[in-house]
Amino acid sequence: MLAGNSSSAPRYAVPGLALACAFTCAATGSAWAGDGVAIDAAKALVCAADGPQAIDGARLLIEDGRIKAIGPAAEVAVPEGFEHIDLGPQWIMPGMIDLHSHISGAFDINDTVFQVNPGLRVSATLRPDMRAMQVALASGVTTVLYIPGSGSNVGGAGVLHHTSPGNYEEIIVRDPGSLKVAQGDNPARWGYGMGRLMMNYHIRFTMRQGKAYAERWTAYESGESDEPQRKLNLDIFRPLLAGETQISTHTQYYQVILASLRLLRAETGFDMYIDHGSFDSWKLGGVAKDLGVAAILGPREVMFPRPPRFDTDGRAEGSAWGFQQMGVELIGFNTDAPVVPQHELSVQAAMGVRYGLDDAQMASVRGLTIVPAMVAGIDDRLGSLEVGKQADVLVVTGHPADPRTSVERVYVRGEVVYDTEQEPRRW
Amino acid sequence: MVVAALCLSLALAVQDAPSAAPQSRPTAIVVDKLLTADADNHVYSPGMIVLEDGKIAYVGAPKELEDDALVVRMEGWAVPGFVDLHTHIHSGGFGDVNDMVHSVNPELRAGSALRPGNRLIQLAVAGGVTTLFGIPGSGTNISGFGVLYKAKPLDGYAASVVADPGGMKVAQDSNPQGRAGNFAFGNNRASMGWQIEKICDRALGATREGRLDPALQSLQRVMSGELPVIIHTAGSEGVINTARMWKTKYDTRCMISHGSFDGWKAAPAIAALGVPVNHGPRTMDFYSSRNGRINGSAAEFVAAGVLTFSLNTDSSVMPQEEFFLQASMSARLGADPYQMLRALTIHPAQTFGIDDRVGSLEVGKDADVVVFSGDPIDPRSRVLRVWVDGNVQYEFERGRQRF
Numbered sequence: 001m002l003a004g005n006s007s008s009a010p011r012y013a014v015p016g017l018a019l020a021c022a023f024t025c026a027a028t029g030s031a032w033a034g035d036g037v038a039i040d041a042a043k044a045l046v047c048a049a050d051g052p053q054a055i056d057g058a059r060l061l062i063e064d065g066r067i068k069a070i071g072p073a074a075e076v077a078v079p080e081g082f083e084h085i086d087l088g089p090q091w092i093m094p095g096m097i098d099l100h101s102h103i104s105g106a107f108d109i110n111d112t113v114f115q116v117n118p119g120l121r122v123s124a125t126l127r128p129d130m131r132a133m134q135v136a137l138a139s140g141v142t143t144v145l146y147i148p149g150s151g152s153n154v155g156g157a158g159v160l161h162h163t164s165p166g167n168y169e170e171i172i173v174r175d176p177g178s179l180k181v182a183q184g185d186n187p188a189r190w191g192y193g194m195g196r197l198m199m200n201y202h203i204r205f206t207m208r209q210g211k212a213y214a215e216r217w218t219a220y221e222s223g224e225s226d227e228p229q230r231k232l233n234l235d236i237f238r239p240l241l242a243g244e245t246q247i248s249t250h251t252q253y254y255q256v257i258l259a260s261l262r263l264l265r266a267e268t269g270f271d272m273y274i275d276h277g278s279f280d281s282w283k284l285g286g287v288a289k290d291l292g293v294a295a296i297l298g299p300r301e302v303m304f305p306r307p308p309r310f311d312t313d314g315r316a317e318g319s320a321w322g323f324q325q326m327g328v329e330l331i332g333f334n335t336d337a338p339v340v341p342q343h344e345l346s347v348q349a350a351m352g353v354r355y356g357l358d359d360a361q362m363a364s365v366r367g368l369t370i371v372p373a374m375v376a377g378i379d380d381r382l383g384s385l386e387v388g389k390q391a392d393v394l395v396v397t398g399h400p401a402d403p404r405t406s407v408e409r410v411y412v413r414g415e416v417v418y419d420t421e422q423e424p425r426r427w
Numbered sequence: 428m429v430v431a432a433l434c435l436s437l438a439l440a441v442q443d444a445p446s447a448a449p450q451s452r453p454t455a456i457v458v459d460k461l462l463t464a465d466a467d468n469h470v471y472s473p474g475m476i477v478l479e480d481g482k483i484a485y486v487g488a489p490k491e492l493e494d495d496a497l498v499v500r501m502e503g504w505a506v507p508g509f510v511d512l513h514t515h516i517h518s519g520g521f522g523d524v525n526d527m528v529h530s531v532n533p534e535l536r537a538g539s540a541l542r543p544g545n546r547l548i549q550l551a552v553a554g555g556v557t558t559l560f561g562i563p564g565s566g567t568n569i570s571g572f573g574v575l576y577k578a579k580p581l582d583g584y585a586a587s588v589v590a591d592p593g594g595m596k597v598a599q600d601s602n603p604q605g606r607a608g609n610f611a612f613g614n615n616r617a618s619m620g621w622q623i624e625k626i627c628d629r630a631l632g633a634t635r636e637g638r639l640d641p642a643l644q645s646l647q648r649v650m651s652g653e654l655p656v657i658i659h660t661a662g663s664e665g666v667i668n669t670a671r672m673w674k675t676k677y678d679t680r681c682m683i684s685h686g687s688f689d690g691w692k693a694a695p696a697i698a699a700l701g702v703p704v705n706h707g708p709r710t711m712d713f714y715s716s717r718n719g720r721i722n723g724s725a726a727e728f729v730a731a732g733v734l735t736f737s738l739n740t741d742s743s744v745m746p747q748e749e750f751f752l753q754a755s756m757s758a759r760l761g762a763d764p765y766q767m768l769r770a771l772t773i774h775p776a777q778t779f780g781i782d783d784r785v786g787s788l789e790v791g792k793d794a795d796v797v798v799f800s801g802d803p804i805d806p807r808s809r810v811l812r813v814w815v816d817g818n819v820q821y822e823f824e825r826g827r828q829r830f
Binding site for chain 2: 131132134135302304314316341343344347350351353354359364401402403404406424425426427
């Protein structure tokens with residue numbers, strides 16, 4: 001932790017006040033205190049949902065853990081009392097977000113007694129001090145969706161949290177972060193003879209049951225009916241129906257994606273996204289686009305020519321390229337850590353570009369930042385360097401999709417949580 | 428029916444083919460930047476390279492040429508064709524690479540499984556890999572002899588093969604243990620070492636006594652230093668054990684291949700013995716970390732003084748066309764990017780003793796040239812065009828892209 005470092009930093013003009021703030025902020029989960037900080041960088045990758053994506057010669061102001069201002073240095077004055085940091089040739093960008101991660105706990109994330117488990121919550125297994133999380137943070141991944149495995153068709157509720165140090169309350173972003181559904185391959189191992197048809201039936205049954213349950217509660221809350229009986233295993237469907245969380249879906253292959261889009265989106269109206277989309281999934285990009293479904297791609301982003309399983313002409317096809325070709329705009333990347341190490345999230349974007357993703361509008365960087373934030377419904381506070389958002393900021397030596405780029409410093413909620421000048425590199 | 432199918436395949440081949448015709452006149456390639464990977468790491472920007480009769484006739488700054496030269500101007504960087512010494516794609520997949528009836532098989536040859544135009548080789552050349560050592564797998568301790576070949580999907584077997592047998596494959600750690608052959612059950616490292624040394628001693632005996640043994644003829648060429656031997660080995664104790672056996676005891680032209688996990692901890696000893704290291708497909712070590720830090724093992728081997736350090740894909744463990752990414756990731760974890768470019772080009776060529784033909788852009792060498800749209804170890808760069816032995820074997824702009 002850098003608490004000692006923070007309290008000795010010169011930006012605290014009044015030591016007594018700093019101490020008071022430290023107490024207050026610890027309680028609210030933000031350790032930032034005192035006066036603000038102004039950061040000058042050669043380039044800021046803004047990653048706003050719309051508008052300019054990059055500012056050369058940028059200045060960023062952080063105050064109370066939030067972004068106070070951002071713009072060309074000439075247009076943003078450094079307020080009195082702010083610490084002024086000049087990063088020289090280095091760039092700044094928003095903290096990266098990985099919406100498919102399994103490394104925040106001790107791996108007890110696959111309870112497969114039952115085939116559908118909407119009542120399970122992975123938050124109970126979270127350990128904020130995991131080493132793998134420290135490496136993730138050092139590579140600029142500041143927010144992850146920690147989800148159950150794909151051993152059953154409905155694995156339970158995931159949790160969105162920061163990778164920065166702190167206790168559960170300090171690092172939590174949202175619980176439930178998602179409901180994890182798994183279709184195709186892995187969950188078919190649940191039982192002898194289990195195939196896609198039966199899995200699809202169980203998922204459809206659970207979705208119908210859950211939606212009906214949530215609708216009964218909605219009716220009760222608007223005074224239209226009596227109080228329903230509480231069913232713990234279906235409670236997750238209430239925030240789902242209200243659009244307060246999403247279904248993150250382990251799904252891949254043409255026919256499985258089609259089933260996901262039908263069962264989880266078209267028939268229910270729930271907010272869901274594709275969370276793999278490997279192999280020939282991209283061919284359904286048009287349907288996904290029409291249903292407003294985003295594609296968070298990885299850890300395998302390329303379909304290799306392996307006949308006869310796939311009808312192929314020998315060409316390696318990139319999933320990000322494919323979904324983009326089909327008109328899907330919300331394309332992000334994941335690691336499925338530890339399948340791909342979390343510190344290689346940015347490399348996933350790089351490989352997306354290599355296999356054809358058009359990067360002219362910075363699709364690679366957006367897919368690591370604002371796109372996953374929008375998809376997870378946390379773009380009101382995360383995913384871009386915009387005024388009012390939480391100051392999760394990375395100091396990087398260049399373009400994040402270049403593997404040789406290193407992360408030099410990481411801010412979460414305006415606080416320095418990793419700094420290569422303060423400690424040895426973690427990778 | 429057969430005729431129709433043949434016509435169709437010919438039509439597809441023509442549609443997909445850039446130009447297989449030999450260059451009858453010199454080709455001059457002019458690029459923004461030219462990385463030679465020669466002894467002094469010469470870089471020319473802009474640069475020109477002239478190909479003539481399958482060889483490199485000029486490398487340097489752009490100059491005036493004879494009228495008959497075909498001048499190709501490209502926005503991009505030219506580098507030598509990549510050389511991967513640890514590959515298994517010669518048969519077009521995983522087939523025919525692991526004959527595991529016996530645990531030592533010095534009589535086997537991978538060359539008979541080579542299909543020069545297979546899909547994986549097409550992807551290899553589209554990723555800038557022009558020279559490959561196609562070897563048997565690691566299912567047995569000596570799995571046979573590999574074939575050294577060029578990625579020339581538009582040409583046939585004879586034009587592709589550089590040397591068959593090109594060298595021997597040995598596997599000393601993990602995979603061959605307790606799996607293969609007549610000593611399968613309970614076969615561990617001590618037993619594997621004994622079997623390897625026994626057959627090597629037999630080969631030396633055959634040479635000494637002038638005895639003809641068809642099963643040992645190729646192995647005798649390894650023991651005499653004529654052919655190189657590539658050794659699948661990993662972990663610090665495996666790496667040092669391999670070096671002791673193949674360098675100190677038998678003094679062969681051996682190379683450590685893989686050297687994964689904490690293999691880098693044996694690097695100073697390996698460097699002192701002068702044994703080349705061919706590292707990959709995992710170039711990082713989180714296995715031996717005690718504090719969660721990830722060590723870049725490529726960087727550690729180079730730092731310890733291993734001079735001829737090369738990378739590999741162990742394709743299809745890593746896709747062949749992602750050979751460059753081994754350099755990128757090694758650089759990400761601390762190695763010098765230009766050293767890592769050499770680890771894809773001149774270092775593997777030196778390791779195999781073929782640096783008189785491939786591995787750098789120098790006058791007189793084979794005309795194996797790759798033009799990237801930018802820095803070759805940045806994944807966002809594309810391979811634009813590849814010449815092998817002076818002929819275009821891949822062209823991004825023409826026909827369907829391979830990725």
